[in-house]
Amino acid sequence: xxxxxxxxxxxxxxxxxxxxxxxxxxxxxxxxxxxxxxxxxxxxxxxxxxxxxxxxxxxxxxxxxxxxxxxxxxxxxxxxxxxxxxxxxxxxxxxxxxxxxxxxxxxxxxxxxxxxxxxxxxxxxxxxxxxxxxxxxxxxxxxxxxxxxxxxxxxxxxxxxxxxxxxxxxxxxxxxxxxxxxxxxxxxxxxxxxxxxxxxxxxxxxxxxxxxxxxxxxxxxxxxxxxxxxxxxxxxxxxx
Amino acid sequence: xxxxxxxxxxxxxxxxxxxxxxxxxxxxxxxxxxxxxxxxxxxxxxxxxxxxxxxxxxxxxxxxxxxxxxxxxxxxxxxxxxxxxxxxxxxxxxxxxxxxxxxxxxxxxxxxxxxxxxxxxxxxxxxxxxxxxxxxxxxxxxxxxxxxxxxxxxxxxxxxxxxxxxxxxxxxxxxxxxxxxxxxxxxxxxxxxxxxxxxxxxxxxxxxxxxxxxxxxxxxxxxxxxxxxxxxxxxxxxxxxxxxxxxxxxxxxxxxxxxxxxxxxxxxxxxxxxxxxxxxxxxxxxxxxxxxxxxxxxxxxxxxxx
Numbered sequence: 001x002x003x004x005x006x007x008x009x010x011x012x013x014x015x016x017x018x019x020x021x022x023x024x025x026x027x028x029x030x031x032x033x034x035x036x037x038x039x040x041x042x043x044x045x046x047x048x049x050x051x052x053x054x055x056x057x058x059x060x061x062x063x064x065x066x067x068x069x070x071x072x073x074x075x076x077x078x079x080x081x082x083x084x085x086x087x088x089x090x091x092x093x094x095x096x097x098x099x100x101x102x103x104x105x106x107x108x109x110x111x112x113x114x115x116x117x118x119x120x121x122x123x124x125x126x127x128x129x130x131x132x133x134x135x136x137x138x139x140x141x142x143x144x145x146x147x148x149x150x151x152x153x154x155x156x157x158x159x160x161x162x163x164x165x166x167x168x169x170x171x172x173x174x175x176x177x178x179x180x181x182x183x184x185x186x187x188x189x190x191x192x193x194x195x196x197x198x199x200x201x202x203x204x205x206x207x208x209x210x211x212x213x214x215x216x217x218x219x220x221x222x223x224x225x226x227x228x229x230x231x232x233x234x235x236x237x238x239x240x
Numbered sequence: 241x242x243x244x245x246x247x248x249x250x251x252x253x254x255x256x257x258x259x260x261x262x263x264x265x266x267x268x269x270x271x272x273x274x275x276x277x278x279x280x281x282x283x284x285x286x287x288x289x290x291x292x293x294x295x296x297x298x299x300x301x302x303x304x305x306x307x308x309x310x311x312x313x314x315x316x317x318x319x320x321x322x323x324x325x326x327x328x329x330x331x332x333x334x335x336x337x338x339x340x341x342x343x344x345x346x347x348x349x350x351x352x353x354x355x356x357x358x359x360x361x362x363x364x365x366x367x368x369x370x371x372x373x374x375x376x377x378x379x380x381x382x383x384x385x386x387x388x389x390x391x392x393x394x395x396x397x398x399x400x401x402x403x404x405x406x407x408x409x410x411x412x413x414x415x416x417x418x419x420x421x422x423x424x425x426x427x428x429x430x431x432x433x434x435x436x437x438x439x440x441x442x443x444x445x446x447x448x449x450x451x452x453x454x455x456x457x458x459x460x461x462x463x464x465x466x467x468x469x470x471x472x473x474x475x476x477x478x479x480x481x482x483x484x485x486x487x488x489x490x491x492x493x494x495x496x497x498x499x500x501x502x503x504x505x506x507x508x509x510x511x512x513x514x515x516x517x518x519x520x521x522x523x524x525x526x527x528x529x530x531x532x533x534x535x536x537x538x539x540x541x542x543x544x545x546x
Contacts, residue, residue, distance in 0.1 A: 051441045053537075128427040130488035134449050139393070140339050141348030142481050144488040146426055152492070167486030168430045170445035 027197045029221040031205060033228055035079040035191040039235040041070050047105075047171045054126050055104035055169070065171070066109040067211055067239060075191025076233060078110045079209045080161075080177040082184035083195065084216060086203035089180045092116035096153070099164075099176070101129050101145075106164065106174030110210070112184045113176065115159045121145070121152040128168065133176060135162045142167075161208060175210055200225070207231040211239055278395060282353040282384035289353075289381030291389040302386030305379045310386075313368065318390030328368045331452055338391035339449065341482040342467035347489035349400025350393060356384045358468070365464045403491060405475055409500040411507075411517050413524045419505025422498060424535050426490060431456040434536035436509030441537070449484045456486075459509035474503050 044064035049056035056062070069077040096118035100107040102125060113119055121131050128146040137158045145152060156162065156178040166172035177184070185193040195205070200223040206216045212233045221227045282289035291302040313332040315322035320334035333340070342359050343351035360380055363371030372380060388394040409415060423429060431446065433439040436459030448454045457465070467477050479499055481489030494502065507517035525532065
């Protein structure tokens with residue numbers, strides 16, 4: 001009789017603590033690392049903006065193309081690192097991410113956002129641009145944005161990597177990384193990335209580079225733990 | 241007698257051999273058309289078109305006409321990779337993406353059934369798409385249902401709301417000159433060229449969304465537009481944009497009354513068309529020599545060419 005009472009009590013306590021854990025999982029773990037390459041990277045050509053003198057003036061010396069941006073210690077910039085499995089996603093934030101057009105370049109070259117999150121495209125140039133995203137699963141559109149006009153407010157509903165271009169200035173080329181998860185990072189000039197505020201658990205982390213595709217790793221992190229993982233892309237001197 | 245028999249026999253034999261050999265060519269070619277797995281309808285006026293997703297050949301459905309008239313270019317999967325596609329430029333439309341140039345709806349939205357119906361009825365000049373006006377209306381409506389069945393977008397999305405086009409303003413010289421300023425300010429000349437000859441600084445670099453080279457419209461030819469020929473069609477072209485091509489939508493940056501000004505100016509670029517707008521413009525130019533600054537990079541950006 002007494003043992004039965006205790007076991008019932010224990011079950012109630014256990015269930016209660018499980019509920020508490022489910023309600024407030026401590027999101028204090030993180031995944032950090034560095035993106036590097038092996039092999040010979042392609043030599044990016046300087047962008048010739050002679051056809052748009054207003055923009056050419058802003059880049060002295062001219063900027064290189066940004067398809068493959070390398071740094072010290074074989075690091076790779078503009079690689080999107082995100083949780084591709086293990087994160088249920090959740091509602092997108094209401095705060096808009098901003099994509100700027102300045103000096104006939106996209107800033108940043110790769111912009112990550114959560115699917116459904118507001119996106120604002122701005123034109124800070126004294127010339128007109130047309131913003132032409134080339135999605136595969138989302139609807140494709142193409143809008144003109146002359147100087148001094150209002151920002152374009154939009155969003156993407158389905159996760160995918162979307163190439164963006166300006167047909168007026170063919171060198172303008174960037175990406176929207178539309179992701180299911182809210183945990184993502186883009187590698188900086190040193191190739192470093194950090195995914196913070198993760199609950200303990202098992203995740204698949206994926207790194208995406210616009211020319212060299214995706215790589216994934218499975219990671220298990222405990223509560224409050226910071227795990228180091230690195231991605232190494234094999235690069236070729238020629239782009240296909 | 242013997243010779244005659246031999247001749248008759250050999251002729252008969254030849255005919256038999258030819259008939260047997262050619263039989264597979266005359267038999268029905270089995271093209272496995274695979275549209276979406278759901279049924280699709282199109283509504284054009286009081287005509288309803290049908291496409292069925294059960295793989296059966298319904299006599300009243302678009303698959304019959306599609307097999308006969310469309311599959312050669314647009315392909316059994318509707319992805320624009322038909323047998324003839326490799327020989328054609330511009331490439332046949334890929335229906336699976338549901339991106340269409342000629343729409344009455346804003347950029348990024350699906351066209352209405354009427355838009356698609358008008359498109360196949362009109363055909364596309366300077367392309368290999370003929371006008372299908374000779375087909376009965378019911379057949380054309382069925383084909384639209386078929387076109388829609390190829391893309392999953394039609395099952396989850398509705399067609400966009402057609403843009404509203406206000407009544408046309410008078411094609412006065414003020415309207416034409418204002419349109420000319422817009423042509424400079426909106427930087428239309430970057431692709432279409434300062435004289436609208438399709439030779440702007442960016443013209444040679446243009447590609448469509450599939451990566452194939454594409455040319456901006458040369459106004460001086462006076463050729464019909466792909467998306468219709470009237471002033472309202474012209475208005476619609478630059479306000480909706482031609483999705484899948486480099487031509488963007490100007491709906492957010494040009495006011496409706498300004499849009500008519502641009503329409504009137506664009507008519508002056510179509511030299512061989514000899515529109516009334518051209519006569520008005522030429523009269524103005526003759527009586528105001530040297531007053532119009534040339535359109536193009538000489539003018540500081542964003543200030544207009546006047």
